[in-house]
Amino acid sequence: MMIAPLMRGHCTVEVLVSAWALCAVLIAAAQKPSITVDEVGTLYINSTKKVVVNGINVEAAFAYLFEATTSMWSTPEQLVISSATNGAISVYAADLDGDGDLDVLSASVDSDKIAWYRNNGNSTFSAQIVISTAATGAHSVYAADLDGDGRIDVLSASANDGKIAWYRNEGNGTFSAQIIISGAAGSARSVYAVDLDGDGNLDVLSASHNTGMIAWYHNEGNGTFSAQIVISAAANSAHSVYAADLDGDGNVDVLSASQNDDKIAWYHNEGDGVFSPQIIISTAADYARSVYAADLDGDGDLDVLSASWNDDKIAWYRNEGDGIFSAQIIISTAADGACSVYAADLDGDGDVDVLSASYYDNKIAWYRNNGDGTFLTQLIISTAAGGARSVYAADLDGDGDLDVLSASQNSDKIAWYRNDGQWDWKARFNVH
Ligand SMILES: *[C@@H]1O[C@H](CO)[C@@H](O)[C@H](O)[C@H]1NC(C)=O
Ligand SMILES: *[C@@H]1O[C@H](CO)[C@@H](O)[C@H](O)[C@H]1NC(C)=O
Ligand SMILES: *[C@@H]1O[C@H](CO)[C@@H](O)[C@H](O)[C@H]1NC(C)=O
Ligand SMILES: *[C@@H]1O[C@H](CO)[C@@H](O)[C@H](O)[C@H]1NC(C)=O
Ligand SMILES: [Ca+2]
Numbered sequence: 001m002m003i004a005p006l007m008r009g010h011c012t013v014e015v016l017v018s019a020w021a022l023c024a025v026l027i028a029a030a031q032k033p034s035i036t037v038d039e040v041g042t043l044y045i046n047s048t049k050k051v052v053v054n055g056i057n058v059e060a061a062f063a064y065l066f067e068a069t070t071s072m073w074s075t076p077e078q079l080v081i082s083s084a085t086n087g088a089i090s091v092y093a094a095d096l097d098g099d100g101d102l103d104v105l106s107a108s109v110d111s112d113k114i115a116w117y118r119n120n121g122n123s124t125f126s127a128q129i130v131i132s133t134a135a136t137g138a139h140s141v142y143a144a145d146l147d148g149d150g151r152i153d154v155l156s157a158s159a160n161d162g163k164i165a166w167y168r169n170e171g172n173g174t175f176s177a178q179i180i181i182s183g184a185a186g187s188a189r190s191v192y193a194v195d196l197d198g199d200g201n202l203d204v205l206s207a208s209h210n211t212g213m214i215a216w217y218h219n220e221g222n223g224t225f226s227a228q229i230v231i232s233a234a235a236n237s238a239h240s241v242y243a244a245d246l247d248g249d250g251n252v253d254v255l256s257a258s259q260n261d262d263k264i265a266w267y268h269n270e271g272d273g274v275f276s277p278q279i280i281i282s283t284a285a286d287y288a289r290s291v292y293a294a295d296l297d298g299d300g301d302l303d304v305l306s307a308s309w310n311d312d313k314i315a316w317y318r319n320e321g322d323g324i325f326s327a328q329i330i331i332s333t334a335a336d337g338a339c340s341v342y343a344a345d346l347d348g349d350g351d352v353d354v355l356s357a358s359y360y361d362n363k364i365a366w367y368r369n370n371g372d373g374t375f376l377t378q379l380i381i382s383t384a385a386g387g388a389r390s391v392y393a394a395d396l397d398g399d400g401d402l403d404v405l406s407a408s409q410n411s412d413k414i415a416w417y418r419n420d421g422q423w424d425w426k427a428r429f430n431v432h
Contacts, residue, residue, distance in 0.1 A: 031046070031048050032048070033046060033047050033048050033049070034046045062425070063425065066425040067368075067376065070376075070377070070379060073379065073422060073423070074422065075380060075381065075382065076381060076382070076404075076417040076418055076419070076420065077417070077418070078382050078384045078385070078415045078416075078417060079123075079415060079416050079417065079418065080413055080414075080415045081104055081117050081125045081414045081415060081416060082106065082115075082117060082125075082127070082128045082413070082414045083411075083412055083413050084115075084127075084128045084412070085106045085108040085111070085113070085115065085128070085407070085412050085413065085414050086108050086110040086111035086113070086412050087108045087109035087110030087111060087409050087412065088106055088107075088108050088389070088390075088407040088408055088409055088411075088412055088413055088414050089107055089108065089109045089138065089139055089140075089389045089390060089407055089409050090106065090107035090138070090139060090140045090141045090389070090390045090407055091104065091105065091106055091107075091141070091390045091391075091392050091405045091406060091407040091414055092104075092105045092141050092142055092143055092392055092405075093105065093392060093394035093396065093405060094143035094144075094152045095152060096116055096118075096143065096152055096154075096169060096173040097118060097172050097173035098151065098171075098172070099119075099121065101119040101121050101396075101398055102119055102394045102395065102396055103116055103117060103118050103119045103125075103173065104116065104117040104119070104125060104396070104405060104414060104416075105117075105141045105143060105154060106128075106141060106407060106414045107135065107138040107139060107140055107141040107156060107407075108138060108412070109137055109138055109139060109159070109409065110409075110412075111133065111138075112133050112134065112135050112136045112137065112138055112158065112160075113130060113132070113133050113135070113138060114130075114131045114132045114135050114138055114141055114154060114156045114167065115128045115129060115130045115131055116128075116129050116131060116154070116173065117129065117414065118173060119396060121398070123396070123397045123418070129173070131154055131167050131175045132156070132165075132167060132175075132177070132178045134165075134177075134178045135156040135157075135158035135161075135163065135165065135178070136158050136159075136160040136161040136163070137158050137159035137160030137161065137187075138156055138157075138158045138159075139157050139158060139159045139188065139189045139190065140156065140157040140188070140189060140190045140191045141154065141155065141156055141191075142154075142155040142156075142191050142192055142193060143155065144193035144202050145169075145202065146166055146168075146193065146201075146202055146204075146219060146223045147168060147222050147223035148201065148221070148222070148223075149169075151169035151170075151171060152169055153166055153167060153168055153169045153175075153223070154166065154167040154169070154175060155167075155191050155193060155204065156178075156191065157185065157188035157189060157190055157191035157206060157207075158188055159187040159188055159189060159209065160187075161183065162182075162183055162184060162185045162186050162187065162188055162208075163178075163180055163181075163182070163183050163185060163188060164180075164181040164182045164185045164188055164191055164204060164206045164217065165178045165179060165180045165181055166178075166179050166181060166204075166223065167179065168223065179223070181204055181217050181225045182206070182215075182217055182225070182227070182228045184228050185206045185208050185213075185215065185228070186208035186209065186210045186211040186213060187208060187209035187210040187211075188206055188207070188208055188209075189207050189208070189209050189238065189239045189240065190205075190206065190207040190238075190239060190240045190241045191204065191205065191206055191207075191241075192204070192205045192241050192242055192243060193205070194243040194252050195252065196216055196218075196243070196251075196252055196254075196269060196273040197218065197272045197273035198250075198251065198271075198272070199221075201219035201220070201221050202219055203216055203217060203218055203219045203273070204216065204217040204219065204225065205217075205241045205243060205254060206228075206241060207235065207238035207239060207240055207241040207256060207257075207258075208238055209237050209238060209239060209259075210237070211233060212233050212234065212235050212236045212237060212238055212258065212260075213230055213232070213233045213235070213238060214230075214231045214232045214235050214238055214241055214254060214256045214267065215228045215229060215230045215231055216228075216229050216231060216254075216273065217229065218273065229273070231254055231267050231275045232256070232265075232267055232275070232277065232278045234265075234277075234278045235256040235257075235258035235261070235263065235265060235278070236258050236259070236260040236261040236263070237258055237259040237260040237261075238256055238257070238258045238259075239257055239258060239259050239288065239289050239290070240256065240257040240288075240289060240290045240291045241254065241255065241256050241291075242254075242255045242256075242291050242292055242293060243255065244293035244302045245269075245302065246266055246268075246293065246301075246302055246304075246319060246323040247268065247322045247323035248301060248321075248322070251269035251270070251271050252269055253266055253267060253268055253269045253323070254266060254267040254269065254275065255267075255291045255292075255293060255304060256278075256291060257285065257288040257289060257290055257291035257306055257307075257308075258288055259287045259288060259289065259309070260287075261283065262283045262284065262285050262286050262287060262288055262308070263280060263282070263283050263285070263288060264280075264281040264282045264285050264288055264291055264304060264306045264317065265278045265279060265280050265281055266278075266279050266281060266304075266323065267279065268323065279323075281304055281317050281325045282306070282315075282317060282325075282327070282328045284315075284327075284328045285306040285307075285308035285311075285313065285315065285328070286308050286309070286310035286311035286313070287308055287309035287310035287311075288306055288307075288308045288309075289307050289308060289309050289338065289339040289340070290306065290307040290338075290339060290340045290341045291304065291305065291306055291341070292304070292305045292341050292342055292343055293305065294343035294352045295352060296316055296318075296343070296351075296352055296354075296369060296373040297318060297372050297373035298351055298371060298372065298373075299319075301319040301321060302319055303316055303317060303318050303319045303325075303373070304316060304317040304319070304325060305317075305341045305343060305354060306328075306341060307335065307338040307339055307340055307341040307356060307357075307358075308338055309337050309338060309339055309359070311333060312333050312334065312335050312336050312337065312338050312358065313330060313332070313333050313335070313338055314330075314331045314332045314335050314338055314341055314354060314356045314367065315328045315329060315330045315331055316328075316329050316331060316354075316373065317329065318373065329373070331354055331367050331375045332356070332365075332367060332375075332377075332378045334365075334378045335356045335357075335358035335361070335363065335365060335378070336358050336359070336360040336361035336363070337358050337359030337360035337361070338356055338357075338358045338359075339357055339358065339359050339388070339389055339390075340356065340357035340388070340389060340390045340391045341354065341355065341356055341391075342354070342355040342356075342391050342392055342393060343355065344393035344402050345402065346366055346368075346393065346401070346402055346404070346419060346423070347368060347423035347424070348400075348401055348421070348423070348424065349371070349423075349424075350371075351369040351370075351371040352369055353366055353367060353368050353369045353375075354366060354367040354369065354375065355367075355391045355392075355393060355404060356391060357385065357388040357389060357390055357391040357406060357407075358388055359387050359388055359389060359409070361383065362382075362383050362384065362385050362386045362387065362388055362408065362410075362411075363380060363382070363383050363385065363388055364380075364381040364382045364385050364388055364391055364404060364406045364417065365378045365379060365380050365381055366378075366379050366381060366404075367379070368423075381404055381417050382406070382415075382417060384411075384415075385406045385407075385408035385411065385413065385415065386408050386409075386410040386411030386413070387408050387409035387410030387411065388406055388407070388408045388409075389407050389408065389409045390406065390407040391404065391405065391406055391407075392404070392405045393405070396416055396418075397418060399419075399421075401419040401421055402419055403416055403417060403418050403419045404416065404417040404419070405417075
């Protein structure tokens with residue numbers, strides 16, 4: 001604000017010597033606008049501010065057209081990691097062999113299998129490496145260092161044997177046999193790991209479909225777990241569990257999505273892993289299947305996202321502060337059989353975008369955040385994910401942007417979609 005008048009000739013008068021020095025530096029550093037033609041006849045208009053043609057800001061107009069013309073954005077190729085995942089239902093990524101790149105994990109419901117795929121470091125993956133086939137009706141896979149040895153262990157939830165289990169990483173991605181945390185998780189649909197009582201160890205959370213139960217298992221410190229501690233049994237046919245500090249008090253709260261009561265709800269962590277009764281965020285998520293939390297409007301607190309199957313809906317709930325949530329805000333109803341939602345900055349513009357997987361239209365899609373929690377229309381990543389069940393984002397090729405992963409049940413596929421950075425229109429059209 002102060003600089004423009006200073007540069008217009010007041011540099012040497014009425015100001016301190018230090019300000020004069022700053023002024024001189026700014027003038028020296030400032031690139032001068034120019035219009036030039038080179039030998040081959042290319043005309044360069046180099047502006048240090050705006051280029052205005054008859055009142056139109058040319059760069060702003062280009063940006064608008066690029067955003068609006070989504071056909072300029074090519075759909076990425078589906079890169080299949082494995083077709084050996086009979087009933088692929090869950091996908092996750094973590095560096096399992098400690099070589100610095102992200103490996104991929106899968107759960108397959110029809111083959112009771114938890115498996116991984118080693119990232120070769122050159123955008124290819126190894127053949128499937130089976131961790132266990134003892135997760136009967138496997139529904140969910142996650143990874144976290146449960147025993148604190150610096151290696152990332154693997155977790156599973158399996159529906160047909162009611163098991164929450166883990167597999168100790170013995171180093172370089174070799175795993176122990178299945179270690180059962182609990183066999184009392186009913187029709188277990190979802191597993192997550194987070195430190196709930198603030199003792200520095202990662203505890204485990206589960207969602208149980210048939211009992212409507214959200215529960216946790218206390219990590220005693222070396223991957224030994226307490227018996228099941230029930231948080232709530234009021235999540236009728238619970239399908240998804242997640243955790244995040246929703247009211248900013250430093251304790252990690254718990255979130256659930258449950259099908260039969262169409263409910264997105266949370267449980268306030270009172271400290272030390274003691275939870276409040278269920279607090280309903282919404283019952284407008286018809287056959288709720290998935291819940292996630294991220295700061296979508298950039299106001300510093302975590303908002304909540306849902307995917308619901310019957311109304312094909314991806315929606316969010318604005319955190320008004322202290323864990324008070326707005327009514328449902330719909331992002332899209334074009335996700336036919338919506339069953340998985342995730343959030344990540346896919347276009348690298350600093351805000352968090354939203355991803356969905358939907359079963360009936362075999363679709364992996366995303367919704368570009370304008371930065372304030374308003375979203376552009378659905379952008380399709382793929383419709384080749386037959387019976388899509390799970391979506392996740394991770395930088396698999398190590399180029400600094402986030403790629404997308406899918407698990408599709410009917411096509412038995414774990415696949416990824418490379419982010420080629422095309423969303424940055426200036427970079428895309430820059431001739432230099
Ligand atoms: C104009 O900008 C381009 C880069 O965009 C640069 O290569 C060129 O040297 C600039 N020309 C002038 C005259 O500043
Ligand atoms: C990628 O790396 C793997 C393992 O080192 C190697 O077998 C494969 O040939 C490489 N592929 C490409 C395309 O470089
Ligand atoms: C890890 O295992 C892979 C595959 O068996 C092998 O190629 C690699 O050398 C191992 N690395 C270490 C550090 O043991
Ligand atoms: C793990 O910690 C628990 C609680 O401190 C203890 O009872 C158990 O013996 C330990 N197990 C191992 C394998 O160190
Ligand atoms: Ca470990």
